[in-house]
Amino acid sequence: MSSNSPGSKAAAPAAVSPAPQFRILDWLPWEKLLIWGLFILAVYALRHFFFIIFVTFIVSYIMRSGVRRISQFVLGGRENVWLERVLTVAGFVLLLFGFYAGGSYVGPELYRQGQALVQRATTLEPEKEFNNFITRTFGVIFFQWKYRSRTDEKYRASFEDFERKQGPSRVAYAEFGELSSSLAKAFEAEEAQKIEGKLTDKEFQAWFIREKSPILLEQDREKLVKRWEQKYQEAAEHLGLPSLEELKANSSYETSFREPRVKEMIFKDLVKSSKEYTEYRKEWQSSMVSNALAILKSSPNHEQRFREFYERLRKGDIAEVAVPEGKPPYSFEKYLELKEAYERGEQAFQAVLEGTAPADETQRLALAQANFEQSETRRLVREWIESPAYLKMREVAIEYGESGLKSIASWVQQTIGFVIFLPLQFALALLLSFFITWDIPRIRRALLGLRKSRVSDFYAEIAPGLYDFGRLIGRAFQAQGVIALFNTLLTFVAIRFLGIQNEVFLCAIVFVCSFIPVLGVVLSSVPISIIAIVQPGGSIFLALEAIGAILVIHFIETSVLNPKILGEMLHLHPVLVLAVLAIGEHFFGVWGLLLAVPVTVFIIRCVILDEEIPGLIEQDPLAKVESSFAEAAIVTAPPSDLSIERPSAPRHSAHPAPESAETSVGSK
Numbered sequence: 001m002s003s004n005s006p007g008s009k010a011a012a013p014a015a016v017s018p019a020p021q022f023r024i025l026d027w028l029p030w031e032k033l034l035i036w037g038l039f040i041l042a043v044y045a046l047r048h049f050f051f052i053i054f055v056t057f058i059v060s061y062i063m064r065s066g067v068r069r070i071s072q073f074v075l076g077g078r079e080n081v082w083l084e085r086v087l088t089v090a091g092f093v094l095l096l097f098g099f100y101a102g103g104s105y106v107g108p109e110l111y112r113q114g115q116a117l118v119q120r121a122t123t124l125e126p127e128k129e130f131n132n133f134i135t136r137t138f139g140v141i142f143f144q145w146k147y148r149s150r151t152d153e154k155y156r157a158s159f160e161d162f163e164r165k166q167g168p169s170r171v172a173y174a175e176f177g178e179l180s181s182s183l184a185k186a187f188e189a190e191e192a193q194k195i196e197g198k199l200t201d202k203e204f205q206a207w208f209i210r211e212k213s214p215i216l217l218e219q220d221r222e223k224l225v226k227r228w229e230q231k232y233q234e235a236a237e238h239l240g241l242p243s244l245e246e247l248k249a250n251s252s253y254e255t256s257f258r259e260p261r262v263k264e265m266i267f268k269d270l271v272k273s274s275k276e277y278t279e280y281r282k283e284w285q286s287s288m289v290s291n292a293l294a295i296l297k298s299s300p301n302h303e304q305r306f307r308e309f310y311e312r313l314r315k316g317d318i319a320e321v322a323v324p325e326g327k328p329p330y331s332f333e334k335y336l337e338l339k340e341a342y343e344r345g346e347q348a349f350q351a352v353l354e355g356t357a358p359a360d361e362t363q364r365l366a367l368a369q370a371n372f373e374q375s376e377t378r379r380l381v382r383e384w385i386e387s388p389a390y391l392k393m394r395e396v397a398i399e400y401g402e403s404g405l406k407s408i409a410s411w412v413q414q415t416i417g418f419v420i421f422l423p424l425q426f427a428l429a430l431l432l433s434f435f436i437t438w439d440i441p442r443i444r445r446a447l448l449g450l451r452k453s454r455v456s457d458f459y460a461e462i463a464p465g466l467y468d469f470g471r472l473i474g475r476a477f478q479a480q481g482v483i484a485l486f487n488t489l490l491t492f493v494a495i496r497f498l499g500i501q502n503e504v505f506l507c508a509i510v511f512v513c514s515f516i517p518v519l520g521v522v523l524s525s526v527p528i529s530i531i532a533i534v535q536p537g538g539s540i541f542l543a544l545e546a547i548g549a550i551l552v553i554h555f556i557e558t559s560v561l562n563p564k565i566l567g568e569m570l571h572l573h574p575v576l577v578l579a580v581l582a583i584g585e586h587f588f589g590v591w592g593l594l595l596a597v598p599v600t601v602f603i604i605r606c607v608i609l610d611e612e613i614p615g616l617i618e619q620d621p622l623a624k625v626e627s628s629f630a631e632a633a634i635v636t637a638p639p640s641d642l643s644i645e646r647p648s649a650p651r652h653s654a655h656p657a658p659e660s661a662e663t664s665v666g667s668k
Contacts, residue, residue: 035461050591055429058481060436061474063091067437081441088437092430106504113505136533137540139377142384147376150369162372172371173349176342179328187309188293195292196285205267207284213263228262307332469602472569472613476598477515479566484514486561487553494549495528498542501535516593517570518577525550569613570597572604 046053067087071080147155217224233244247253270277296302310332328335334352341348436443450459488511495503506528513520525547532543572580580600584592605613 031457032461035458038458039462052425052429052432054591055426056432056436057470058474058477059095059430059433061470062478063088063095063433063437064440065474065478066091084440085438088434092434092437096430106508109504110508113502117502117505133533135378135381136538138384139381140539140541142380143373143377146380158376159369159372162375163368172353173342173346176338176349180339180342183310183313183328186313187306190309191293191296191305192289195289199285199288203288204281204284207288208267208270208280209260209263212280213266216266217259217262224262224266225258228258228265231265232261310335465606468606469598472602473595473598476566476570479569480515482565483557483561484511487511487514487557490553490556491524491528491550494553495546498532498545498549499537500528500532500542500546502531506531516581517572517597518574519581519593521550521554570601572597572601576600 067084070087071084072078074083147158149155229244232241235241236243247257250257270280296305310328314328314332330338337352338349341352447463450456450463453459488507491510492503492507495506500506506524509527510524513524516523528546528550529543532538532546533540577597580596581593584596584599586592588595601613605611
C-alpha cells in the first residue's frame with residue numbers, strides 16, 4: 001500500500017535528539033570538596049601548633065617503627081602489648097638521655113655563639129665592614145695578581161721599601177685606633193645585654209605611666225576622661241562602689257583619683273597594641289641602657305669590668321667575631337699603656353711598643369710580612385675604590401646593609417628567643433608522643449570505631465589518603481634525619497679543620513637546611529662563607545675552601561647517602577623542586593620549605609598519577625590493621641566489614657593491591 005493512500009496512517013515525525021548540554025556543576029564531587037575543605041580549614045586553624053604537631057608525629061612514627069621491629073624480632077612476628085610498652089619506656093628513656101647529653105654541650109655553646117653574632121651585628125659599622133669585606137675579597141685578588149708569592153722579586157723589593165719607610169710600629173699605630181674602638185663597642189654591647197636582661201615589665205609600666213601617659217592624656221583628654229568615667233559607672237553599679245557624683249564632690253578627685261587611673265587605662269590600651277607597645281618598650285630600653293652605661297663609665301668599677309671582659313676575650317671565652325680585629329695581641333696592662341700613649345701621638349706610641357716586639361727574628365719577619373701584606377692590600381683597594389662604579393656599589397651596599405644588619409640581628413635574637421622556649425614545646429611533644437606510642441592499640445580501636453559513626457563518610461574519605469601521606473612524611477623525614485646528621489657531622493669536621501669560627505651555630509643551620517632539598521645546600525653555605533670572610537684572619541680563599549668542602553659533602557650526600565637511605569621516595573626534577581620550594585616558602589614560610597617536596601610527591605604520584613611511591617610499596621597497612629583486630633576479636637564486626645574501601649591499584653602498576661584483608665594476612 002502506498003504511503004499516500006487515504007487509509008494509511010500519517011508517518012510519525014522523526015524524534016529530535018536534545019541539544020548537548022555541558023553541566024559542569026553536575027560532575028563536580030561536592031561531597032569530597034566539602035570534606036577536604038573542612039579538613040584544610042582545621043589544618044589552617046592549627047597552624048600555630050605546627051611545631052608541636054610535627055614533632056609529635058615524627059617522634060611517634062620513629063619510636064613506633066623501632067618498637068614494632070624489635071618486638072617482631074623477639075617474638076617472631078607476633079604482637080605483645082606489654083612487651084611493646086616496655087620497649088616504649090626504654091626507647092624514650094634513651095631518647096631523653098641522648099637529648100640531655102647532646103644539649104648539655106650544644107645548648108650553651110649555641111647560645112654563646114648566637115649572642116656573639118648578635119653583638120657583632122649590633123656594634124659594627126656598615127661602611128667600615130663593607131670596606132673590610134672588599135679588602136678581604138677583591139683586595140686579596142689584587143694582591144695575588146701583583147705579587148705571585150713571597151719569593152717574587154717584586155714582592156721582595158716592595159717589602160724592603162715598606163720596612164724602610166713604615167715598619168711594624170707605624171702599622172700597629174694605624175690599627176690601634178680601630179682595635180680600641182671595637183673593644184669599647186663590644187664591651188658596651190655586652191653590658192647593654194646584661195642591663196636589658198635585668199629590666200622588668202613593672203619598671204616599664206611605671207616609666208610609661210610617669211613619662212608618656214601624661215603626654216597622651218593631654219592630646220585627647222576629653223575623650224579619655226569620658227571613656228574612663230563611663231567604665232567606672234558601669235563597674236560601680238555591679239560592685240557597689242561609690243557613685244561618680246560622690247567622688248566628684250571631693251576636691252582632690254581629679255588629681256589623686258581620676259588622673260592616675262586614666263593613665264593606667266592608657267597603659268592597658270597600649271598593651272593591646274603590639275606595635276606601639278614594642279616601639280615604646282624599645283625607647284624605654286634604649287633610655288635605661290644609655291643611663292646605666294653612662295653611670296658605669298663614671299663609676300670606679302668600670303676599669304675592673306672592662307679588664308674582666310678583656311681577659312675573657314684573650315682567653316677565648318668570648319667569640320672573636322665580637323671584635324673584628326680578633327684577640328688583642330697585648331696584655332691588659334700593656335694595652336692601657338699603649339692607649340695612653342696613642343692619645344699623645346705616634347712617637348710616644350712607638351716608644352711604648354718597642355718593648356712588645358718579638359725577640360726571635362723568624363717571628364719578627366713573619367709579623368712584618370703580615371703587616372706589609374695587609375697594608376699593601378688596603379693600598380691596592382684604595383686605588384680601585386676611586387672609580388665611580390665602586391662608589392655607586394658602596395652606596396647601595398651601605399644603604400641595604402644597614403637595614404639588612406638590623407634584620408639579621410633581629411632574626412637571630414628571635415631565633416634565640418624561640419630556642420629558649422623551644423624546650424617547653426619539645427617537652428610537650430615528647431609527652432604526647434609517649435602516650436601515643438604507649439597506648440597505640442586503644443587509639444587504633446578508637447579510630448576504627450569512627451568507621452561506623454556519624455562521621456563515617458568523612459573517615460572513609462580522609463583516612464586512606466591521610467594515612468598514606470603520614471607514612472610518606474614519616475619515612476621521608478626519618479631517612480632525611482639520618483642524612484642531615486651525617487651532613488652536620490661532616491660539615492663540623494670540615495669547618496673545624498679549616499678554622500672557621502662559630503662551628504656549632506653554623507652546624508645547627510646545616511642540620512635544619514639539610515631537610516630542604518636542593519636549596520638547603522645553598523642556604524647553609526652562605527653563612528659559612530660569610531663567617532669565613534669576616535672573621536679575624538679570614539679571607540676569600542678560606543671561603544672558597546669552605547665552599548669546596550661543602551660541595552664534596554653534597555656529592556657524598558647525593559651519590560652515597562640519598563640512594564642508600566632515601567632511595568627514590570622524594571625524587572623530583574630540580575626545576576620542579578625549586579618551584580614548589582618558592583611557592584611553599586611564600587605561603588607557609590619555613591614549614592613550606594620543609595613540607596613542599598613531600599606534599600608535591602604525594603599529590604603527583606598518589607592523587608594525579610594514582611601510582612605507588614618508590615620506597616613505600618608494601619601491603620596495605622590499614623587493611624592489615626583492621627584484619628588483625630578482627631582476628632583478635634577486638635572489634636566485634638565481621639572481618640569483611642572492617643576493610644576500608646581504598647582505590648584499587650592501577651592496571652599499569654607492577655604491585656597490585658591485595659584483594660582483601662583476609663587474603664593478605666593469610667598469604668603472609
